[in-house]
């Protein structure tokens with residue numbers, strides 16, 4: 001295990017703000033959208049969530065790496081972030097599941113990180129000015145030169161990144177949440193009746209824990225590439241269709257929107273999470289817009305008509321414009337911090353979606369009931 005280095009590294013934002021720190025993970029230069037995540041746990045799940053593709057993530061939790069990394073906590077095959085920013089790094093992880101230090105892991109995957117950064121100041125900057133591109137480098141230590149590289153990078157708005165993360169071929173997923181970790185009383189206490197519904201999941205950058213939750217509720221999940229046609233999807237005769245999370249600008253994922261619009265004509269239950277929620281909204285005629293700095297963390301309150309507020313895990317930079325929703329669509333949840341749309345459903349057809357992540361990983365489990373809601377919709381559809 002290598003200790004964290006004292007090699008100098010530079011972080012420059014598009015507006016010229018410069019931070020000096022030290023390198024962890026790989027050496028090199030990376031450019032991406034600099035965002036912040038306020039979660040106090042789950043750095044490995046964040047790093048491997050495909051929705052973060054193209055982004056440099058600032059972790060506001062003050063020390064990263066304490067529990068190392070392990071093979072079970074991967075949300076996809078590899079870390080997907082372009083870079084990581086930390087206040088401090090723990091060089092000697094201590095956890096019974098740890099197989100590698102965070103720094104070695106990122107080095108292995110050629111992902112640079114910078115630590116020693118005043119992440120509170122950086123977060124305030126992003127909150128005030130808005131999320132913007134930036135670069136981390138261990139090679140270019142002249143701020144003006146690094147900034148000129150940042151200026152050449154495209155903005156996140158308008159970027160379709162789905163093709164970089166979607167599966168190339170279809171596959172089936174059957175692994176549920178490990179029984180040791182199961183938290184749902186109905187699933188943990190009994191050999192709950194497994195409904196055995198077939199769900200086709202369109203992979204815009206799917207997280208493994210979504211697949212696990214669907215499998216835990218007894219679904220046979222067929223995961224298909226994002227460019228699969230509606231006709232091919234319907235050939236699997238699914239009981240329900242799932243639209244996954246994913247990176248980039250949802251409005252640029254035109255193929256996914258066209259396919260979903262076609263699929264809606266079949267009137268089968270449809271459930272969307274995060275980008276899946278945005279794609280469902282776009283398919284129903286709504287528009288999306290880019291938020292100033294997005295929501296990324298584990299304690300975002302969502303609610304509206306329900307008596308209980310859900311504390312939710314979130315990770316998104318775009319949202320649905322409520323003004324653009326047609327009469328047939330109802331808002332079910334708002335983000336209670338800024339009143340943006342956090343959930344919607346069709347008033348008469350079995351389509352619903354949430355902007356947040358009910359699968360958590362990391363995060364609270366308040367919204368896990370939405371998977372059960374999807375199962376109930378498939379049950380009802382079968383009875384008709």
Ligand SMILES: N[C@@H](CCC(=O)O)C(=O)O
Pocket residue numbers: 051244245246247248249250273274275276315316317318319
């Ligand atoms: N890329 C979209 C969706 C994120 C997700 O699906 O997790 C956004 O930033 O809003």
